[in-house]
Amino acid sequence: MRLSTLRLSASLLVLTTVIAASGTATARPGGPAAGRDRPGTVWAAGWAAPVQRPSSGFEQNWAESGFAERTAQTLRQVVRVTGGGTAARIRLSNRYGTAPLRIAGATIARTAHGAAVHGASLRALTFGHRRSVEIPAGGETVSDGAPLRVAPRQPVTVTLYFDRPTGAATFHAQAYARSYRADGDHRADRTGTAFAETTHSWYYLSDVEVTGGPRRPGTVVAFGDSITDGFGSTYDADHRWPDLLAERLAAAGTPRPVLNSGIGGNLLLHDSAWYGDRAGARFRRDVLDKPGVRSVILLEGLNDIGFSEVDLPTYKPDPQVSAEEVIAGYRELIALAHARGIKVVGGTILPFKGAEYHTARSEAKRAAINEWIRTSGAFDAVVDFAKVMAAPSDPLRLDPAYDSGDFKHPNDAGYRRMADAIDLATL
Template identity: 80%
Template structure:
């Protein structure tokens, strides 16, 4: 009897997603006040990515041109599971309302193809389409979809009208696919002939039900940082970033927990950048504090503030000298805001970068001072000494060659695994 009722309930949820009301739902505006009012009850984190302004990025992408009568299919891997899912879409950096003509979600098969039996139509306020105001965001209604931790999910968005430049996440290191026309219901990936490694408008996948993702546990871990957290050098479609591997460690230890990656390549503590996202303090509320069920955050930032002081980059202007004391002041700000919300804060020491383009005696002295403060100040609830475990045995100022992706500052896949292994799971 109970199984019959469960099948009936699932069927009704699926039917409601297909037989939606006509018309267009209107999302609410964004902004800090709206962020604080997000109704998260009953939902847990599955996956998330911080959003950025449209820019040329680090490799070709579609952010500056946007979309018109095109379908975008994006693949992400959840670290929390459940029996129903919803997505969050962002138009934070849009200058005009964003119209989503339709959307679907499914379990990923391979590439741009999906498992046909799992394809679900998404609705927004029980309508198939939604309009998101400039600066705003929206969440879909729940869709019945059973997802296990570490399963890949495919989100497909159809843009009938021109969107203008797209709010996005530049360095996804995962495939996103594009097709002309409306292909949101395609089972195969044949129509999706274009590909980039960025995510567009998609900021969250949230889950509920099934004993996991019931919204009651406060156990989410957020990794907050720059390109080393974002996963530069880990490879595309490999899920070898250190937060991915940390989530796998937690599951293997019998303590599975959602781990969200809130890294942005090039991100800074002290300044905003068109390419590298808003400064850490400005994005901390939406990328950490307002995620569902956050228990702890691991902060690994500051390398770019120190390094960019030494070089003149067209993608980051101005490039003022940033002192170690200024970096530490920014850490204190983030720690205070997290503690005010009852969130534990783990400090990650800045990795060695001797041989990188911005390594100088002055930048090395700043790194040493900041790392000493992280280790000894007692300001953090715990410390993970990434610098120590990643240093070359023959030169503590340099990255271990076994862990170097080739640029003297970003780890490779083996290095990211070593970073995940360095985290004391009990500190979380």
């Protein structure tokens, strides 16, 4: 019998065992549980998204209503991993849930197109060798590993089945990628035709991790607000600047995982019902606790200096924040990273003249903050996003060639320019 046949038989045996499991695993309130691995298994980062409280967001989503309110439902989500391997597992979060979350079943597969998957790659996921899992309010869980060969920068599809109401859903609001919903149990659906409803958010899924791939020099985390999250980029195209940075690293012959830990509207100094926990409160789980992190690129502070200039219901909290307070927020994050031996690259705040919260006061704060970023020596390296993204005729304005249309968020070309501005040697 050929070695390849033996390997295939072993994989099928594992899959058969997975499918045959029964019962419900239980996660711990304080952290991951359920997942089991062979001794010595090392998991690497593949993909991640920071989780947020349920809210109505910028467009229609399912966070506040949750799933399976009237009938059982299946949720299908597509993400692109930046690290590859021969097996994968997922992490699910019920951090902002008010009741236990039951996942009645889950699968993972390589994506074909839209909600369709490559049928031969479809794998059932288990949690502690059980097909279902209950995650307590405030908790999270990790699945067992499933045999799945996935290449770097390849999309994978994670499908969750709910057989009872979930309540409001912990989610990531601005995914810039479609998620799909269908009534009934469609975990094993290959064509995706049942998934008629879509939104542009991710739900419960916080991480995809891989193992069995080549060792990489270390994970890079992009940490910030909507500009890191990808606001203004093309939907379903993976044109956020962290995605494009991963492509640059691969093209340079130094591929490594790049995780996007941006949240649209996020603040350095204050928690927000709409835009996530403040940067210092989420930095540990969204940066420090990710596998193999060696460097983080920090781009945040625009909302802290801008929200107070406009009286809008969503721009809350909106106190006047000084440049010195923003700098103190940077110093807090730098200290947390350095304590773990992680390099910090500081990004200057982009021009935003013409945007709704550009005033003489907010511009003066941006200038002072950017000068400190460039000259203080507090960061291990600096990427001057403000300089490379400024209009040639007016350094206070975003270059029209890179503007998505709102004077502060880049378009696809702008995000490409940002990724190209990063000195790969600093990572």
